[in-house]
Amino acid sequence: MRTWIPDARNFAYLTWKQVEAIEKDKALLVLPTAAIEQHGHHLPLATDTLINNLLLGKALERLGPEAPVYALPPVCYGKSNEHLGFPGTLSVSASTFMAVLRDIGASVAASGFRRLVLYNTHGGNSSLVDVMARDLRAEFGLRTFCMFGSAGAKFEGLSAQEKAYGFHAGEIETAYLLSGIPELVRSEEYTSNYIAELANPDLLLPENGPATFSWLTRDIAPSGVMGDPRPASKENGDRWIEEAATKIAAALEAMLAFEERVPA
Structure with missing residues (x-):
């Protein structure tokens, strides 16, 4: 699969002797979590994984060579059962996903590393990532961190409706791929669908509300798209990637500098 991770920061490219030489108490390992799942008619199954790699790679390029990240x-593979019923979606159970993260965390700790960030770019994983960050902290004493998506990027130029309900295969994800790997975007196959409308507020929301309802994609979006990819452009993708990468790099630097907070 395509990678934007700099070779010198790609953990799998190291030998065990190179890993042995790393100052473990200062280093930060990043574990990306994503998905292989349907993304409408116009984006590839690997969209979440590609975006994770793209944003993280661009962020790592911004770090100084001395930063041990x-x-x-x-x-x-993530918990993608909301997209089951669409051919190509490959989902694992919550217990399997958490077991994999637990075992990777155990291996990281056994190698002597002390800091681990779980960087997630698939919404279906988010609550499980939160749980596992706490569990890895408790079981192995790892200093764990969570980071999600674009790390607080503002997405200048994005409509309020898309910002609120462009959940999946909408303008942002499409713009990212138009910038990073445009040959995988089928612009002639765009479809649009929203799970809710800002103009028609409701007490029960699909996400991020005081009361929510559970949903499956096939119930509400026949094409698999939740959002509107039609306004997406390479130019916006370029700008949004730059903003997201800058924020991710800043978060990684803060994680490197984080000190234990012990009550007086």
């Missing part, structure tokens, strides 16, 4: 190989 390394990207682990991604966990490509």
Whole structure:
């Protein structure tokens, strides 16, 4: 699969002797978590994994050469049962996903590393990533961190409706791929669908509300798209990648500098 991770920061490219030489108490390992799942008629199954790799790779390029940050190989398969029923979606159970993260965390700790960030770019994994970051902290004493998506990028030029409900295969994801790997975007196959409308507020929301309802993609989006990819452009993708990479790099630097907070 295509990678933007710099070779010198690709953990899997190291030998065990090179890993042995790393100052473990200062280093930060990044474990990407994503998915292989349907992304409408116009984006590839690997969209979440590609975006994770693209944003993380661009962020790692911004770090100084002295920063001991390394990207682990991604966990490509996620909890994607919301997309089951669409051919090509490959989903694992919550227990399997968490067991994989637990075992990787155990291996990281056994190698002597003390800092691990779980960097997730698939919404279906988010709650499990939160749980596992706490569990890895408790079981192995790892200093764990979580980071999600574009790390707080503002997406200037994005409509309020798309920002709120462009959940899946919408303008942002399409723009990212138009910038990073445009040959995989089928622009002639765009479809649009929203799970909710800002103009028609409701008490029960699909996400991020005081009361929510559970949903499966096939119930509400026949094409698999939740959002509107039609306004997406390479130019916006370029700008948004730059902003996201800058924020991700800043977060990684903060994680490197993080000190234990012990009550007086």
